[in-house]
Amino acid sequence: MNEISFDNNWEQLGKYPIVTEHDIVKIRQLVRHHAKEARMGIVEQTRITTAVSELFRNMFNYAEGGDVLIERGNIDGKNALIVTCIDQGPGIEDLELAMSDGYTSGMGMGYGLPGTKRLVDRFEIQSEKDKGTIVRVMKWR
């Protein structure tokens, strides 16, 4: 799997920590705001907002929080909104398993990653046991 790169020519729109559950709400509303700014339709806005809400909650529940990077960039000629979630949590031992439909960690996130992946145009994940997880999702019009 390719490493998630932080060396991009993307415009940073903000970097925020997820510490409390209020942050989940606040930052997903910010993501919606940026999706609106990017003139995405209401369904697209809802998809990206819901996707990041799932990711933020994963960080909050399993990794004691993390950081969210919101960026805007050109992906294959498209104007994309890019949200990267970075945590220093326990990591995901078997990524392939975690990405397979119907998988549940047993802690109540059965739709988790595959469901989130369906809501976005691009989904990248990188995880190392005991080091943490990085998930990057992209959405364009």
Place this chain on the structure above:
Amino acid sequence: MNIDLHEKKIPIIKIRDFLIVSIQVDMHDKLAIQLQSQILEEIEKTGAKGVLIDISVLEMVDSFIGRMLSGMASMAAIMDAAVVIVGMQPSVAITLVELGLEMPGVDTALNMEKGIEMLEERLSNYNTL
């Protein structure tokens, strides 16, 4: 962006046999859980036979809120009350299905009026049994 997230309780209104709850804020997890127990307490206190939950202003329902709603429907059913979710936005419905979230036991209606009709019908069937 300044968002007011202070712990305001979501009001529950009783009209005849029904409780009406209109969710007007983007709920964080604790608020959602609090609403769940608030509604169950109100069912117990009032003996309401039905609960209408209006989510027409909710711009998104993620798996947590979805699970909260279906959990509430099952709990209310045990307490002999039916739950109808009213006014889900099309974009929310699309996203929920794509996410893969199923909400077993949750009845939905397009709007409040249809939701009340649904509950009244159920109640009259119930009374003639």
